[in-house]
Amino acid sequence: MSKKKQKPSPAAVASGPQAKAASAADSEPAVSVASTSSAWPFVALGVLLFGCFLYVENTGGAFRADVFQGDYKTPPRAAAKSPEEQLLDRGRQVYAACAACHQPSGLGAPGQFPPLAGSEWVLHENPNRVIRLVLDGVGGPMTVKGAAYSNVMVPWRDVLSDADIAAVASFIRNNGDWGNKASFVTPAQVKAIRDETKDRSGRPWTADELLKVP
């Protein structure tokens, strides 16, 4: 910082106590000529600044918008999901294989692949029909939501386990995005039907046969 030369104000130059009394009223404060710059404020600032960096490092949550707990650097890991949520998550993953035909939106393709969203076959009060559908596939003419379809769905008996079929069946029956809400499916139910129908040897169901299932 450069030294400042003091500018003598007109009134302050007067000497003598009388003039001093008079000039005291009119004089403005001035800055000392002899002042030198010193570095101690910057040293103190540097030390405190270092401390501040440490403090912000430890309590600043890594400057993230989603960290509200100061000593964390990432948002907290997700809590456990309920068994239903876990089942639906797993079903969503299994459904990826079905999405090729039935579409991720569950709407299928008109005339080709029937929709699952709002489908009365999916939303039937018990999952017996849908489990059989997944295990052994379906073929031939079928009416879904008033539209006629005539196609073949491959069996998944040997590809998916009981748990997987239960998961995907639960998922399509409960997908909120599609507006479906029905009961969940347990692996035990799938196993029971698998054993019951093990003599079909992969013969796809027809719509009429399925309608006979309660």
Added chain:
Amino acid sequence: MNHGPLIAAGAFVSLACSWAALVMAPQVQLGSLAPAPIPNTSDVHPANRPGLAAQGAEVYRSLGCYQCHTRQVRQDALLYGARLVDRGSNASTINLELPGSGRTNLVNFNLLIALAKSRADLGITPVAVPAVLAADTNVAPVLKEFAAELKLLKQFDNKAQIVRPTSKTVNDLAATLPVEVLERTGPDEAERAVKLINDAGGKAELVIYNLGPDIERGWGARRSVARDFVNDSPVLLGSLRAGPDLACLGSRAPEKFAAPWKFASTNLASEMEQRLLIHLYNPRLVAPASTCPSAKYLFATKQPEQRFAGEPLQVPGSDKPVYPRHDARALVAYLLDQRLDVGLPEAPVTKPSVPAKIAAAPAKP
């Protein structure tokens, strides 16, 4: 420093620095926050306020309630734990059916080892297997493997200088389910325990402990985060607790209020509404120590003409009913709309475990 423009420029730059850091940066980070979907429902949190509650927000602002109440829950620490939900079974599980009990008692040996690895402060005792069962060709290799694992565990303990007590064992721990295997530890230990138990064929889940005096007082299940206020304008967070916090008023249990009461009727929502209306009318009737100003002007003494004015309010200590005006009902609807019990990605919540009906375990697994 004799140039005015120089000082002005310097002042502008200084202000721009603090503006960029404390106004622009938060807006960039939080400006596009939207309500988060609640899993497995089509709801979002925070939900849009219904009309009466939205009008109640205006009454809350107009009366200046935010001068004495906050609507934010604070949290000191977020810790993790592991909860054992199911003992499960895998290749090293044997069926210890006790004679005459008629019950299947599956003993998952791998689970015992996994629990012992997670809890260095608990001992582990081998399970007493009747000799006839121990000679079974399916069971013998399992027991042999268990003995080998025990030996490995002891070696590990010796190296790490862990001494396990014999009074408390993991066998006792796993007796009743669900049970917290680890409580209030860091995320890594908890996840390690969950993984060990899941690999052993059991079922364990990660639980989250939200800790802090506000939460222990029952004022909320988790801290308030920025997302909880995206629908509020003006935000009315409050900065003074001359009165209790209101963030979770709509989902608070009667015994957690500052002036607790015993839930008396069958309809908690309507009982709380009645109580809040009486509190608005004269807080001293509900909480004698309260310094909340009464809002008698929100109530009419004469029955209003409109047919949809709602039920009159019977005030204790007075035989004449008062008629809450629209503002009173709106404010109470707003207060009852304050909920914070849903978990968010940045502030998760774990529902507390409800101990299962204890099916009498004939022998410890």
Added chain:
Amino acid sequence: MTAPQTSPPAACATAPSAVAAEASCRLPVLFFAFSSATWLLFGAVLALLSSIQLYQPTFMEGCPWVTYGRLRPAAVNSLVYGFALQAAFGLALWLIARLGRVELTNPLGLFIAGKFWNLAVTVGVIGILAGDATGFDLLEFPLYAALPLFASYACIGAWALITLKARTERTLYVSLWFVLASLLWFPWILSSAQGLLLGWRVPGVVQAIVAGWFGNNLLQVVLIGMALAVMFYFVPKVVARPLHSQSLAQNGFWLLLLIGGWTGLSQLSAVPAWIPAVSGAANVLLVVPVVVLTYNLYRTADGGIAEAWKRSGVFRFVTVAVVLLLLVTLRNAVFGIGPGARYTQFTYFAGARTDIMVLGVFGLAALGALHYIVPRLTVAQDELPSEGLVDLAFWASVVGVVSVAIGYSFAGLTQAAVGAMADRNFLGEAVTGVAGHLKLVTFGYGAIGIGALAFLVNFALALRRCCAACCGGVR
């Protein structure tokens, strides 16, 4: 900057004398002085009434206009906008005229703009009492009062800056740096905050952050800056010595501007963790410029403090204000970070910061300065007519501010102790347990009101003498 600073003879010849410069200030500065003191009295009374309601809820109950939730923001905003900012304008104008040796530009216009400011503040306070408060701390005036407020400041600020530009004394003394910074800072933060909160609204908690940023800048830079301008003027002047160090003054000034705007948000909750962390760190860093500035003042006066204290009323006010500035900065630093901040969050302890800064640091400094300026502008003397009233004003204000600070602080610590333990009864201990401390706060506001009243009576005496002398009793 190292060349001899002799102004050209022509400018020297046209430079008005101190008396002439002051004469041009008479109308606007006296008006600002009078109205700010009146608002101080009014605000102190409102604050007193609202503080009674904290422990006596049946006081004035039943009328929505005076419920605590409306009375308290009315009190705070009338103190900040009615008293503090008007006093700041008056002081700024006087300092510019005196230190720049220039006559004020358009005194009548300034006077009319001041009237409009008063009208806007009155409308705003009535709006708050009617229930139209915006919900943002220190920015509670509804839009219909906030816009005229900004418009009248635009005139006041513009004329003040034009006057500054036209100054004949080209050297800018330290006080004028603070005055210039405050005059510019205020409209920038006001327009920013009002634009982001009342105009194009930012969403959610960002509103709380912006409101906190505005309030902090208003207190820490604008008002404390003006208080420092007063301190740096009167301390060297009363002890009749030059200021100790130019470089320390410069360093302190720039560091205050740079760091001051970042403080004050350390007790925000429901925001990402970095915001209270950064702001808390700034609270600690702010200690450096404040220590630098107060050290400068101390070295200037060192050795002559006792004598100046006895001699000059202004010096007493200013000295207490300096001490309070240092103390409140240390208080903010200690209770602004980490466990201290969490402990006192949401308590009266944290809320007391506004009162101590507005009434203590700025209020005492401004009141002291007005005790010098008003007699200079009315009866051309350095002291107001009644010395007893000067003493009363001083002691009442100091006792009042200290009582408010101690009352709120101890009430806050009691609340904090209850808040930190979940099993302690909130109603029994945190509400009824702080009634005693809050009674001290009521007493404090009453004392501040008495101090304001003493100044107003003194003012009236000076005016009467001035009118009698100037106009020979004929008006």
